[in-house]
Amino acid sequence: xxxxxxxxxxxxxxxxxxxxxxxxxxxxxxxxxxxxxxxxxxxxxxxxxxxxxxxxxxxxxxxxxxxxxxxxxxxxxxxxxxxxxxxxxxxxxxxxxxxxxxxxxxxxxxxxxxxxxxxxxxxxxxxxxxxxxxxxxxxxxxxxxxxxxxxxxxxxxxxxxxxxxxxxxxxxxxxxxxxxxxxxxxxxxxxxxxxxxxxxxxxxxxxxxxxxxxx
Amino acid sequence: xxxxxxxxxxxxxxxxxxxxxxxxxxxxxxxxxxxxxxxxxxxxxxxxxxxxxxxxxxxxxxxxxxxxxxxxxxxxxxxxxxxxxxxxxxxxxxxxxxxxxxxxxxxxxxxxxxxxxxxxxxxxxxxxxxxxxxxxxxxxxxxxxxxxxxxxxxxxxxxxxxxxxxxxxxxxxxxxxxxxxxxxxxxxxxxxxxxxxxxxxxxxxxxxxxxxxxxx
Numbered sequence: 001x002x003x004x005x006x007x008x009x010x011x012x013x014x015x016x017x018x019x020x021x022x023x024x025x026x027x028x029x030x031x032x033x034x035x036x037x038x039x040x041x042x043x044x045x046x047x048x049x050x051x052x053x054x055x056x057x058x059x060x061x062x063x064x065x066x067x068x069x070x071x072x073x074x075x076x077x078x079x080x081x082x083x084x085x086x087x088x089x090x091x092x093x094x095x096x097x098x099x100x101x102x103x104x105x106x107x108x109x110x111x112x113x114x115x116x117x118x119x120x121x122x123x124x125x126x127x128x129x130x131x132x133x134x135x136x137x138x139x140x141x142x143x144x145x146x147x148x149x150x151x152x153x154x155x156x157x158x159x160x161x162x163x164x165x166x167x168x169x170x171x172x173x174x175x176x177x178x179x180x181x182x183x184x185x186x187x188x189x190x191x192x193x194x195x196x197x198x199x200x201x202x203x204x205x206x207x208x209x210x211x212x213x214x215x
Numbered sequence: 216x217x218x219x220x221x222x223x224x225x226x227x228x229x230x231x232x233x234x235x236x237x238x239x240x241x242x243x244x245x246x247x248x249x250x251x252x253x254x255x256x257x258x259x260x261x262x263x264x265x266x267x268x269x270x271x272x273x274x275x276x277x278x279x280x281x282x283x284x285x286x287x288x289x290x291x292x293x294x295x296x297x298x299x300x301x302x303x304x305x306x307x308x309x310x311x312x313x314x315x316x317x318x319x320x321x322x323x324x325x326x327x328x329x330x331x332x333x334x335x336x337x338x339x340x341x342x343x344x345x346x347x348x349x350x351x352x353x354x355x356x357x358x359x360x361x362x363x364x365x366x367x368x369x370x371x372x373x374x375x376x377x378x379x380x381x382x383x384x385x386x387x388x389x390x391x392x393x394x395x396x397x398x399x400x401x402x403x404x405x406x407x408x409x410x411x412x413x414x415x416x417x418x419x420x421x422x423x424x425x426x427x428x429x430x431x
Binding site for chain 2: 080101103115143146213
């Protein structure tokens with residue numbers, strides 16, 4: 001019986017200590033230095049009138065809006081495997097695509113390594129190709145367990161990229177695919193695959209130099 | 216008569232206080248916009264965490280590319296100074312691992328006829344991302360992101376994190392106050408697992424981030 005009472009006492013003291021600790025922490029936050037931001041915002045704020053702040057606010061939001069991309073551009077969501085053709089703030093077309101798998105390929109006995117990610121950030125359409133030809137890079141052979149050929153002709157593939165391709169730098173393309181069942185999945189080597197019909201529309205709507213935002 | 220004067224005086228003081236608050240709020244917002252302008256002029260994407268509006272936004276050129284709602288937020292430590300932060304790293308108890316391709320092995324179905332739902336594609340997807348993780352922005356700012364989850368281990372981590380929030384962080388506050396050092400720990404609770412995973416997916420190492428935390 002005495003033991004149970006002792007344990008109860010220990011628990012009460014412990015709970016009291018924890019609550020006390022948290023109260024001290026909150027006390028420091030509320031009354032101490034820790035929630036004071038750096039800089040003297042209040043002093044600077046006091047020197048201007050409300051109207052001045054309002055006009056500055058309108059000016060700044062206007063400047064931000066002016067930076068937005070105008071005309072037709074592309075947004076690609078690599079997590080959801082979606083491509084959006086935008087015209088200003090309006091979504092002109094939504095396409096189910098396939099983006100990079102994130103897989104790693106290491107050359108057996110070699111030093112080379114590839115990470116199959118779709119690059120993220122801001123890009124531009126640098127080329128528009130009809131019936132594109134894929135010049136297969138070394139990794140395409142290594143992945144199949146083959147040795148990369150010395151003969152250039154063995155690298156030429158006229159079928160895999162579909163009917164259209166939009167290049168956005170460093171060998172990356174938005175292109176067609178033979179594997180339409182895999183659209184909507186992260187299965188590519190970094191390029192963005194789309195169905196031929198959708199891609200044809202994207203190809204027609206998006207001009208050379210249009211911005212591409214990938215996240 | 217006295218009552219009327221008292222009422223008028225109180226109303227005047229209240230009005231002045233509201234006016235000053237409005238001015239400070241606008242001042243803070245303008246400072247934030249100026250910082251965002253410097254980021255929006257640059258090529259590339261950046262993140263904006265708005266603790267007032269409770270949103271995390273991925274932006275480029277001032278445009279919102281993707282926005283996630285925050286269900287609730289809480290913080291310990293100093294109000295985060297308004298400046299551009301760069302994310303140093305993400306950490307999670309179970310970090311997603313990139314699958315390795317075995318050369319020569321058929322990794323995934325290549326023909327349309329195959330049923331892909333029944334095949335392990337061996338790929339890194341949104342659903343593989345953690346629902347509980349920390350974003351590190353140097354020594355002084357850490358952001359924890361979590362969501363309600365049905366996954367056992369993640370739920371256990373959430374319980375651990377709650378205990379840490381009420382014991383470790385008050386201790387850290389006291390310790391840092393005594394050492395005259397600064398730190399800020401912010402917790403973002405996302406409404407769904409997918410939102411938390413989306414934030415993990417989109418936050419890249421080295422990515423620029425702005426945080427808007429109005430003074431309380």
